[in-house]
Amino acid sequence: DAKTTQPTSMDCAEGRAANLPCNHSTISGNEYVYWYRQIHSQGPQYIIHGLKNNETNEMASLIITEDRKSSTLILPHATLRDTAVYYCIVRVAMKTSYDKVIFGPGTSLSVIP
């Protein structure tokens, strides 16, 4: 799986949009970008994933650059409950030995009142 690079930490004011960047310059054509988050001591939570088109769901939006070398996770209206470590992961989405999620150093997002 391709390696990703994320900021170690970020702050965001409550109610504002949180934009979390991720660099994945070595991503392969068949690799998806996945985002998970982990609120302190809870199980990681799937947020969103995409291949090359921008994606949106009830939790967040995912913006992938045209060259697919970077992406941004957007939480449109951050709340205190969004304080968590956010992991950007690239992986092949098919039933192979690459199914496991490899968690690397993510971004610790602090939402501030």
Place this chain on the structure above:
Amino acid sequence: AAGVIQSPRHLIKEKRETATLKCYPIPRHDTVYWYQQGPGQDPQFLISFYEKMQSDKGSIPDRFSAQQFSDYHSELNMSSLELGDSALYFCASSLESFLAGRASYEQYFGPGTRLTVT
């Protein structure tokens, strides 16, 4: 919606004892994964099962074993426990499915079992 269930949620054992952690995947999910998260660390993949067969293996000690049963629940057996085994153990499940022509392999994690070895 039903989620992944793990039991027990907390477990305290002494060194050299054994422990068994259980995981009940989301109904109809066919794949189970186990992860270990030590204090201040990111979750690390241990082992996975697809349709009751081991599908992948990570940094799982030889003292640990796991299996997936006919009802798809899974158990992680840990023997000769060491202080360093103290950690959060997460189970995740997924379903190989295609939704509107797109593959969907997101994993859904349980709340974890906190194992403390004294």
